[in-house]
Amino acid sequence: MSKIAAILKELENESIEILRETASGFKKPVMMYSIGKDSSVLLHLARKAFYPSPIPFPLLHIDTTWKFKEMISFRDRIAAETKSQLIVHTNQEGKASGINPFNTNASEYTRVMKTVALRQALDMHGFDAAIGGSRRDEEKSRAKERIFSVRDPGHRWNPREQRPELWRTYNTRLAPEQTMRVFPISDWTEADIWHYILQEGIEVNPLYFAKERPMVARGDQMIMVDDDRFQLRDDEKPTMKMVRFRTLGCYPLTAGVESTATTMEEIVEEVLQVKLSERATRLIDGENEDSMEKKKTEGYF
Amino acid sequence: MSGAIVRLLTCGSVDDGKSTLIGRLLVETDSIPHDTIGAARKVRRSGSTIPAGEIDFSLLTDGLEAEREQGITIDVAYRSMTLLDGKRLIISDAPGHEQYTRNMVVAASRADIGLVLIDAMKGVRTQTLRHLTICSLMGVSRIIIAINKLDAMDYKQEVFDAISADIQRAVARLDVADIHIVPLSALAGDNVVYPSTNMPWYKGQTLQDAIQSWQKPKDVSASGLMRIQMIARADNFRGVSGTVRRGTFTQGEEVTIFPSNQKATISSIVTFEKEINKADTDDAVTLVLTPEVDATRGDVIAVSKDDLVAADRFAAHVVWLNEEPLIHSRSYLMISGPSTTPAIITKIRHKIDVNTGEHISTDTLKMNEIGDVEVASDIPLVMRPYGDDREFGNFILVDRLTLKTVGAGMIRHSLRRSSNVTHQDYEVDKVQRSAQKNQKARVVWLTGLSGSGKSTIANALEKRLFAQGAHAYVLDGDNLRLGLNMDLGFTPEDRAENVRRVSEVAKLMVDSGLIVISALVSPFEVDRQRAKSIFEDGEFLEIFIDTPVEICRSRDPKGLYKKSAAGEIPNFTGVGQDYERPTHPDLVIDGTAPIEESVEKILKILL
Structure with missing residues (x-):
């Protein structure tokens, strides 16, 4: 076995163990499905963990209504093909109030349409554990996140009150009104995710592959004009560019990168060469140094 | 397990240059995104003397907001990097002060290697002894001692030799066989990834080499052992799922299920891709047993039962993790793998001074204290001594009200087989x-x-x-x-x-x-x-x-x-x-x- 295959095997084994622990330890778990590559890997791992039984929990997608069109069609198709139960939730009050990624500042938009929406969905269905695809290599405050991470009432993360987590002996007990976030792929890196997708032949969203897409430049970033809600400035005109996306989010907030990678092999090669942290292409994160930690304490994933 | 992933614990404080050392290791193995390095050239801690434009390596590893203000790491942070030989290194970084002993214990619980930092200007100190004690207690299989800041001591061999001699004396009382001592400078980059030209007198391994040469110790008794994590059910299918903790399981092999002592044969080993005929150590698998035995989560499946004992009285080391002290005779939840049972600490024999190894009598354990105790569990558990088997030898204690994890335990030995005390079944009930x-x-x-x-x-x-x-x-x-x-x-x-x-x-x-x-x-x-x-x-x-x-x-x-x-x-x-x-x-x-x-x-x- 090659080194990377051996590493992936160890990571996979551990993730499966965590998923099984979640299914056994909680009354009503749910798996976050954000349509991105990490979610695709998580879904694949869940199928493996419980095979030949079906996945014993539903998938939850928080839909801001501003996702790329190709994300939504992909989501519905994959859920059907894997026979998964899919729950889609949108913060309807937020939507009705007219909040949108063009006119609302990015952190308020994220808080209302993602963080609050997530809390609503978890409360509405009474989920006691939410499985997420966060990785410790994504961002500094995530490097301290537990695998089984307790949330206080109101879904708030209190980084000072984290439970010590030793060995592979997990404490899945919850006090009243606490909930759990579970991160089965904490130890994976971005490169691992791509290597694994390649090795396992996991289908990922077409947005990850380079294609001619209508783009406009905003500062250093390139944003795709995915539909006619895009608020073009007077001097802006979309031009077709060969572009792919490293992460998937709301289209007005997710920058594309110029690329010629059209196959999985080419993407893996590109990922290994480009040394830029992936969330750098997310416009909402970079506002200040500690923004992820702040969002997490409010209940963001 | 292939040992393709190596877990390393770093012991030391900011003053010893720990963050700088990890930061240097990350940068020199090209494990850090370039924009993050860019930020480390711009952002400065208050009082920092590192010129703008140069990398402040220590900024690459510290995490949470409040901690950054204080200039110290006060939790456990995890970092992944790829060593130059292709192995994955996962670094767990915990603070080294005595009031954070529990954090170090957490970080050490999964570590294969303990990296103990010594400031060459200060030599072996109390904290060094503490770090060595914790590494030894938690079963870290190799210890690498990095004598840092030799640049500030003119790279003198005498400094290194004197500290090395002190270390040899300190480790004599500990149960650690595999020790490497490396002279280096994290700030100047000597012997971290690249051999130093400033210390021609040192012919040994660089830090990276000492990590890369580590090999997973072989378990002497390699017969298959796993705990049932869950029962897999589907149409006309019933299997037991779990992770192989030791040895292998082969199709057709006879196994025993504990505590019921039922026997069964592995009729197939099921994975998502295909049926396989052998499951290796650390594989997460599903076994189909014939006949269909009555087994549940927490039961143990073993190929050979020779060394397995179900017991409800244990001698153990317990590290107390909670602000509220341990209460003798109070019931806690004891979690070991997938098993949970109420348990009480029936006796605290003594606590262990983490700095000197001395035994001190006590009737309680406060946060960060390590005790030699006796535990009584309500139901018998199959456990093994921690020294032989980290996975089957560990447990955690959970407070029954707050449900916080309050203690970490390492089994030393069972005090009696529970089968010695068979429950009398009276005819009149x-x-x-x-x-x-x-x-x-x-x-x-x-x-x-x-x-x-x-x-x-x-x-x-x-x-x-x-x-x-x-x-x-x-x-x-x-x-x-x-x-x-x-x-x-x-x-x-x-x-x-x-x-x-x-x-x-x-x-x-x-x-x-x-x-x-x-x-x-x-x-x-x-x-x-x-x-x-x-x-x-x-x-x-x-x-x-x-x-x-x-x-x-x-x-x-x-x-x-x-x-x-x-x-x-x-x-x-x-x-x-x-x-x-x-x-x-x-x-x-x-x-x-x-x-x-x-x-x-x-x-x-x-x-």
């Missing part, structure tokens, strides 16, 4: 005894402040029951303290033991078919819950006699409030010690209401 008396055996557990009216209500209740032809008996806290519990005082530990003994006596009496009325202050919720947990559902009625403390004080039937006010009783409930009101009592009685009314209320739920 509790149900028959109760039926003969025409009643349902129960415990009426009255809790409340001293003077709340427990004893009065208990006696009135017994009279009423007696008049109705029922067989009841009162266990009064004060009376029991004259005999059975005469060795106990009123500290939280003693109160826990008091409640435990009374509940065990009540249990025997319930088993004999009686209605037991206990009148005990029992001020702590966990103790009452523990008492309840030993009874069957519905057998234990927790009744809270709710009387305002002012009224109790004015009644003062035993003159205790007066004595307490005079300072004669330090741990008096409601004065020097808190009374924790029951969170989910079966009944609340207003202690100021007429006695007969209260008795009626209790009879209503009792009969």
Whole structure:
């Protein structure tokens, strides 16, 4: 076995163990499905963990209504093909109030349409554990996140009150009104995710592959004009560019990168060469140094 | 397991240049995104002397906001990087100060290698001894000692030699076989990833080489062992899922299931891709057993049962992780793999001074303290000594109320096989005894402040029951303290033991078919819950006699409030010690209401 295959095997084994622990330890778990590559890997791992039984929990997608069109069609198709139960939730009050990624500042938009929406969905269905695809290599405050991470009432993360987590002996007990976030792929890196997708032949969203897409430049970033809600400035005109996306989010907030990678092999090669942290292409994160930690304490994933 | 992933614990403080060393390792192995490095050229800590534009390596590893302000890491942070030979290194970074011993223990629990930093300007210090003790206790298989800041000592060999000699003396008392000592400079980049030209006298490995050359120790007894994590069910399918903790499982092999001792054959090993005929160590698999045995989560499947013992009494090392100290005799949840059972610490033999290894006698463990203890679990568990088997030798203790993880345990050995104490099955049982008396055996557990009216209500209740032809008996806290519990005082530990003994006596009496009325202050919720947990559902009625403390004080039937006010009783409930009101009592009685009314209320739920 090659080194990377051996590493992936160890990571996979551990993730499966965590998923099984979640299914056994909680009354009503749910798996976050954000349509991105990490979610695709998580879904694949869940199928493996419980095979030949079906996945014993539903998938939850928080839909801001501003996702790329190709994300939504992909989501519905994959859920059907894997026979998964899919729950889609949108913060309807937020939507009705007219909040949108063009006119609302990015952190308020994220808080209302993602963080609050997530809390609503978890409360509405009474989920006691939410499985997420966060990785410790994504961002500094995530490097301290537990695998089984307790949330206080109101879904708030209190980084000072984290439970010590030793060995592979997990404490899945919850006090009243606490909930759990579970991160089965904490130890994976971005490169691992791509290597694994390649090795396992996991289908990922077409947005990850380079294609001619209508783009406009905003500062250093390139944003795709995915539909006619895009608020073009007077001097802006979309031009077709060969572009792919490293992460998937709301289209007005997710920058594309110029690329010629059209196959999985080419993407893996590109990922290994480009040394830029992936969330750098997310416009909402970079506002200040500690923004992820702040969002997490409010209940963001 | 292939050992393709290596886990490394870093021990040392910011002053020793730990963050700088990890930062350097990350950058020199190209494991850090370039924009993050860019930020480390711009951002500066207050008081930093590193010129703008140069990388502040230490900024690459610190995490949370408040910690950054303080300039120290106070939690465990994890970092992944790829070594130049292709292996994955996962670094767990914990602070090195004594008040953060627990964080280091957490980080060490999975570490293969412990990296102990020594500042060459300071030499071996107390913290070095502490870090070595923790690495040894937690079963880290290799220790690398990095003598850092040699650039500040003109890269002198004498400095290195003197510190090395001190280390050899320090490790002599510890159980660590594999030690590497590397002279380096994290700041200047000597012997971290690249060999130094400044120390031609050193011919040994660089830090990276010392990490890369580590090999996973081979388990001497390699026969297959796993715990059942869950049962997999599908149409016409039933399998047991779990992770192979040791050895291998092969199709066709006979296995034993513990604790039931049933035998079965592995008819197939199922994975998502295909059926396989052999499952390796660390593989997460699903086994199909023939015949279909009755097995559940927490059961153990083993190829050879030679070295396996199910026990309910253990000697163990426990590291206390919680602000609230360990309470002797209090019931905690003991989690070991997928198994959970109530357990109590029956004895603290001594605590271990983490700096010197000295044994100190104690009756409690405070946060960060390490004790040599005896544990009693409610159900027997298959465990092995931690020194032989980290996976089957560890457990955690969880507080039953807050559900926080409060202790980490390493099994030393079992104190007795639970099979030595076989439970006597009497031919006449509790149900028959109760039926003969025409009643349902129960415990009426009255809790409340001293003077709340427990004893009065208990006696009135017994009279009423007696008049109705029922067989009841009162266990009064004060009376029991004259005999059975005469060795106990009123500290939280003693109160826990008091409640435990009374509940065990009540249990025997319930088993004999009686209605037991206990009148005990029992001020702590966990103790009452523990008492309840030993009874069957519905057998234990927790009744809270709710009387305002002012009224109790004015009644003062035993003159205790007066004595307490005079300072004669330090741990008096409601004065020097808190009374924790029951969170989910079966009944609340207003202690100021007429006695007969209260008795009626209790009879209503009792009969």
